[in-house]
Amino acid sequence: MDYRRFLREDVGALEEYQPVKPLDVLAEEIGMPVGQLVKLDANENLYGAPAAVYDAIAKADLHIYPDPGQNHLREAIAGYVGHGVTPEQVVGGTGADDLIDLIFRLTMPEKVAVVTPAFGMYSFLAKINRVQPIEVPRLPGTFDLDIDALRDAVDDGARIVFLTSPNNPTGNALLIEQARAVCEMDALVIIDEAYIEFGGESAAPLLAEFSNLVILRTFSKWAGIAGLRVGYALCDPGFAKLMMAIKQPYNVNVAADVAARAAIEHRAEIFETVRALIAERGRMVRLLEGLGWLKALPSASNFVLFRVEGRSAKAVVKGLRQQGVLVRYYPRPDLADYIRISAGRPEDTDRLVAALRQVALR
Numbered sequence: 029m030d031y032r033r034f035l036r037e038d039v040g041a042l043e044e045y046q047p048v049k050p051l052d053v054l055a056e057e058i059g060m061p062v063g064q065l066v067k068l069d070a071n072e073n074l075y076g077a078p079a080a081v082y083d084a085i086a087k088a089d090l091h092i093y094p095d096p097g098q099n100h101l102r103e104a105i106a107g108y109v110g111h112g113v114t115p116e117q118v119v120g121g122t123g124a125d126d127l128i129d130l131i132f133r134l135t136m137p138e139k140v141a142v143v144t145p146a147f148g149m150y151s152f153l154a155k156i157n158r159v160q161p162i163e164v165p166r167l168p169g170t171f172d173l174d175i176d177a178l179r180d181a182v183d184d185g186a187r188i189v190f191l192t193s194p195n196n197p198t199g200n201a202l203l204i205e206q207a208r209a210v211c212e213m214d215a216l217v218i219i220d221e222a223y224i225e226f227g228g229e230s231a232a233p234l235l236a237e238f239s240n241l242v243i244l245r246t247f248s249k250w251a252g253i254a255g256l257r258v259g260y261a262l263c264d265p266g267f268a269k270l271m272m273a274i275k276q277p278y279n280v281n282v283a284a285d286v287a288a289r290a291a292i293e294h295r296a297e298i299f300e301t302v303r304a305l306i307a308e309r310g311r312m313v314r315l316l317e318g319l320g321w322l323k324a325l326p327s328a329s330n331f332v333l334f335r336v337e338g339r340s341a342k343a344v345v346k347g348l349r350q351q352g353v354l355v356r357y358y359p360r361p362d363l364a365d366y367i368r369i370s371a372g373r374p375e376d377t378d379r380l381v382a383a384l385r386q387v388a389l390r
Contacts (some may be wrong), residue, residue, distance in 0.1 A: 031193060038123065038158070038351065041155075042156065043152070043155070043260065045148060045149065045152045047261050048069050048070040048147075048356075051065055053061070053186055054067075054354065058349060058350070058365075060352045061156075064352050065353075065354065065382060066071065066352060066353045066354065066371050066372070066376050066379045067354050067372075068353065068354060068355050068370040068371075068376060068382075069351075069354040069355050069356045069368075069370065070254070070370065070371050071223070071249055071252045071329070071330055071331050071370045072248070072249070072252070072253065072370070073083035073168060073249065073250060073254075073298075073301055073302070073305065074373055074376060075198060075252060075297070075301035076305065077251060077252035077253050077276055077287070078294050078297045078298060079290055080160075080254075080290050080293070080294045080297075081251075081252075081253065081287050081290045081294065082380070083290075084094065084287060084289070084325050085277050085283045085286060085287055085290075085345050086256070086288040086292035087286075088187060088283055088285075088286045089282065090282055090283065092282065092374070094278050094282045095280055095285070095287055096278055097278040098118075098119075098120045098280055098285070099115070100219075100285070100289060100370070101114075101120050101285050101288060101289060102115040102118040102119075102120065102260075103115045103116075104288070104289045104292045104293075105118045105120070105260050105288075105292070106118050107292070107293070107341040108292045109232060109245075109262060110121045110232075111232040111233050111235070111236075112123075112172045112184070112196065112229070112233060112235075112236060113235065113262055114265070116268060116269070117263060117265055117268050118260055118261070118262060118268065119260060119261040119263070119268050119272055119275070120258065120259070120260045120279070120280040120285075120288075121258075121259045121260065121275070121279055121280065122257045122258075122259070122279050122281075122344055123246060123257040123259040123281065124149075124220060124222060124246050125149050125153070125243070125259070126173060126257075126259065126275075126276075126279055127244055127259055127260070127261045127352075128150065128190075129153050129156075129157070130142050130271055130275055131159065131216075131218065131242065131261075131271070132153055132154065132156075132157040132159060132187070134270055134271060134272065134274060135188060135202070135216060136157070137159055137186075137187035137188050137216075137370075138159065138160060138185060138187070139159065139160045139161075139162055139185045139186045139187065140154050140161055140162065140187065140188040140189070140190060141158055141161075141162050141164050141178060141181035141182060141186035141188070141189045141190065141215070141385065142154070142162065142163055142164065143164045143173060143178060143189070143190065143191040144165055144166065144188065144362070145166070145168060145171070145195075145197060145198060145300060145358065145360065145362055145363055146163065146165045146181065146191070146196070147192055147196050147220065147222075147332065150190040151163075153274060162181045162184065163185050164177050164178045164181050165177070165362065166195075166198065167207065168362075169273045169331060170200075170259055171195070171325065172200065173191070173196040173202065173206055173383045175206065175209055175210070175211075178191075178210065178213070181211060182213045182214060182215045183233070184223055184238070186215060187215055187216060188215060188216045188217075188218060189210060189213065189216070189217045189218065190218045190220070191210070191216045191217075191218070191220070192219070192220040192221075193207070193217060193220070193221060193224070193228050193231070194223045194224070194226065194227055194228045194327070194328040194329040195217055196220075196222065196223065196329070196331075197328075197331070197356065197358065197363070197366075197368040198258040198325060198333050199325055199326065199327030199329045199331060199332060200325070200326060200327070200328065201227060201228030201229065201326060201328040202219065202228065202229075202231070202232065203229065204229050204233075204234070206330060207231040207234060208234060208287055211234055211238040211240060211241050212238075213356075215283070216224065216240050216242065217240055217241050217242065218242050218243075218244060219231045219241065219242070219243050219244070220243075220244045221243055221244065221245050222245060222246045222248070222249055222259075222289065223249055223329040224245065224327075225249065225250035225302055225307070225331060226249070226250065226299075226302060226304075226306060226328065226330045227300075227327075227328030227329060228328040228329075230243070231243055232262060232344070235262060235263070239264040239266070239267070240264075241263065242259075242261055242262070242263040242267065243261065243262040243263070244259065244261055244262075245259065245260055245261075245262070246258065246259040246260075247259070247287075247291055249286050249330060250297075250298065250299075250302050250330075251291040251298055252291075252298065253284075253287050253288070254289060254388050255264055256281075256283060256284040256287050256288075257284060257359070258284045258285075258288040259288070259315045267298065269296075271294070281292055282288075298320070301312060302330075304373075305330050305371045305372075306330070306371070308331065308371045308372065308373065308374060308376075308377055309327065309331075309332060309371035311337060311368065311374070311377060312332065312371060312377045312380070313332055314375065315332060316369075316380075316381065316384065317369075318330045319381075319384060319388065321335060321336065321337050321339065321388070322334045322335070322336060322337070322384075323335040327375045330370060330371045331366070331368055331369060331370045331371060332369055332371070333363075333366050333367075333368050334366060334367050334368075334369060335366055336367060337365075341357060341364065341365050341366055341367050342357055342359075342364075344367060344384075345357040345367055345388055346386070347383075347386070347387035348383050348387060349379075350364065350380075351383040351386060352383075353380055353383040355367050355368065355369045355380075356368040356369070356370075
């Protein structure tokens with residue numbers, strides 16, 4: 029019996045998501061030791077987590093199933109977020125991806141609006157769940173939010189709106205007045221604040237006013253534990269209760285749970301590295317614009333989108349990769365002339381600049 033008889037009819041139209049590869053795989057592909065690679069392609073905190081986080085994992089009871097109710101984790105997150113958020117408004121997940129998928133399965137809309145360019149998982153998971161994503165392009169040049177176009181998409185039947193603040197990959201943040209305007213639309217509004225620790229104004233104060241608002245956040249970017257995959261949603265208590273009811277029972281594993289709580293407890297130490305990354309972001313912009321052919325877009329995040337002038341952005345990325353420096357290129361028309369570079373440590377920036385100078389000589 030041929031297995032293909034049992035596949036969904038649209039399986040051939042599904043596109044595979046292209047995630048960033050791990051260092052060991054990249055090292056083999058490039059032919060260079062892991063220690064010589066400069067990883068500026070995934071917006072991780074290259075300083076890593078403090079020793080206290082590793083100690084918490086080492087002491088965890090890994091042979092026991094995690095708490096399906098996430099009680100201690102939800103309480104810790106609520107205290108960290110503030111703005112009057114209660115544990116009943118928090119849902120933990122295996123990264124924000126898990127929560128996006130959970131929202132799709134809970135709502136099952138026919139159409140969703142995705143403000144682009146954006147994090148690719150919104151459209152990817154929409155299609156996996158047989159939902160039609162409607163792209164709402166940001167304004168050309170500035171990549172500012174086009175409120176009128178977004179409202180048109182909602183009027184056209186989009187029941188969920190996905191937008192990110194600060195936005196990935198453009199780096200610009202959503203103004204609180206813009207967030208309010210979107211929340212007033214007839215749609216479930218998902219604001220992804222994965223990078224909020226690096227800049228921008230959180231929409232969390234609007235949670236008390238709009239029950240149709242869901243905020244997504246993660247520990248992957250600021251806390252240095254991207255490998256553990258811990259994210260969370262902030263939303264109306266009733267919506268959170270429904271998400272908790274249909275999620276996988278143990279969707280946040282024990283190591284991730286204790287690491288996230290330890291990160292919150294020791295956030296003062298971690299935020300020293302956050303401030304260092306913000307400072308290095310500024311230094312990177314100054315050095316790269318000094319080369320004369322890279323133009324930075326304003327960024328409130330831990331990365332910068334640069335316009336490549338006078339040469340191929342794709343070729344620049346290839347040239348950097350050959351030297352062991354990894355940055356991000358997006359093969360889509362609105363980003364064809366841009367590259368996204370994560371802020372790293374000073375030594376990472378120095379390697380980046382040296383590699384770019386070599387690229388310029390070719």
